[in-house]
Amino acid sequence: EAGVAQSPRYKIIEKRQSVAFWCNPISGHATLYWYQQILGQGPKLLIQFQNNGVVDDSQLPKDRFSAERLKGVDSTLKIQPAKLEDSAVYLCASSLDPGGRVYEQYFGPGTRLTVT
Amino acid sequence: GNSVTQMEGPVTLSEEAFLTINCTYTATGYPSLFWYVQYPGEGLQLLLKATKADDKGSNKGFEATYRKETTSFHLEKGSVQVSDSAVYFCALSGRNQFYFGTGTSLTVIP
Numbered sequence: 001e002a003g004v005a006q007s008p009r010y011k012i013i014e015k016r017q018s019v020a021f022w023c024n025p026i027s028g029h030a031t032l033y034w035y036q037q038i039l040g041q042g043p044k045l046l047i048q049f050q051n052n053g054v055v056d057d058s059q060l061p062k063d064r065f066s067a068e069r070l071k072g073v074d075s076t077l078k079i080q081p082a083k084l085e086d087s088a089v090y091l092c093a094s095s096l097d098p099g100g101r102v103y104e105q106y107f108g109p110g111t112r113l114t115v116t
Numbered sequence: 117g118n119s120v121t122q123m124e125g126p127v128t129l130s131e132e133a134f135l136t137i138n139c140t141y142t143a144t145g146y147p148s149l150f151w152y153v154q155y156p157g158e159g160l161q162l163l164l165k166a167t168k169a170d171d172k173g174s175n176k177g178f179e180a181t182y183r184k185e186t187t188s189f190h191l192e193k194g195s196v197q198v199s200d201s202a203v204y205f206c207a208l209s210g211r212n213q214f215y216f217g218t219g220t221s222l223t224v225i226p
Contacts, residue, residue: 004159033214042120042205042216043160056213091159104150105214107159 002026004108006092012114018080021111025073025094031055033105034067034077035091043091049075082115089113118143122206122217129196129224137191137220139180139206147210149173149182149189154203154219163191163204196224 005024013019025032030051035043046065047057052072060067064083069075079086089110123138141149148167152160164173169184178193189206201224206217 040218042207042218043214044216045214048213093160104162104165105160107161109157109159 004092004094004106006090006108006111008111009109010112010114012116013082015084015115016081018078019082019113020079021077021090021092021113023075023077023092023108025075025092026106029094029096029106030072031095031097032069032075033091033093033095034075035093037089037091037110039088046077079113082113084115087113087115118147118208118210118213118215120206120208120215120217122204122220124218124220125203126221126223129222131198131224131226132195133224135191135193135196135200135222137204137206137222139189139191139217141187141189141206141208143187143208143210145210147208149180150207150209150214151178151180151189151191152205152207152216154205156202160205196222198224198226200224 007022032049034046037043046060047067048055049069052069067077089112091110092108093105095105119142121140150165151163153163154160164175166173166182172181180189180191203219203221205219
């Protein structure tokens with residue numbers, strides 16, 4: 001079974017530039033999550049999709065971050081314009097159910113973003 | 117609100133030593149509790165989980181028991197190996213959201 005795919009693995013941009021990350025979840029997983037993991041901290045949920053609908057985006061900085069999952073499969077997370085404090089690893093995860101009670105979350109390898 | 121607090125690291129142990137990483141939580145309702153492990157350069161992997169009070173999750177020699185009375189989910193292993201060196205995250209699932217602790221870095225030396 002293929003895992004969660006993410007690209008790119010690494011990205012370096014200057015502040016005020018834009019960047020996009022792509023995630024392809026495990027086939028058949030209805031729930032998709034984007035997390036931000038700042039060095040030395042735990043992952044922070046940015047947005048959660050159930051199929052192509054948003055379940056929770058309460059911690060997404062909507063003035064600069066956007067995400068979509070148009071066909072209920074793969075997803076794109078965009079930052080525009082980037083700030084220095086956006087430097088982090090962006091993790092994508094997917095699961096069969098949104099609560100994790102029955103099915104676990106599977107994480108991709110992450111995209112390490114450095115904003116200079 | 118929901119939150120997770122875990123012991124700060126880093127933790128350094130000798131091979132075959134006993135490991136405990138403390139985790140306490142605050143939650144409304146009846147959350148599920150998890151331990152995830154992150155090896156260098158990799159994404160997070162589920163290590164074990166417990167979905168109700170008094171459940172014990174176990175995997176690869178690691179164990180954790182869901183203690184509702186003390187709101188804790190401490191991770192233990194009787195004899196650590198060098199290959200256990202990683203960052204360990206405690207997490208809870210409530211209201212269809214995941215809340216992670218800040219992580220505890222473990223280094224096991226031969």
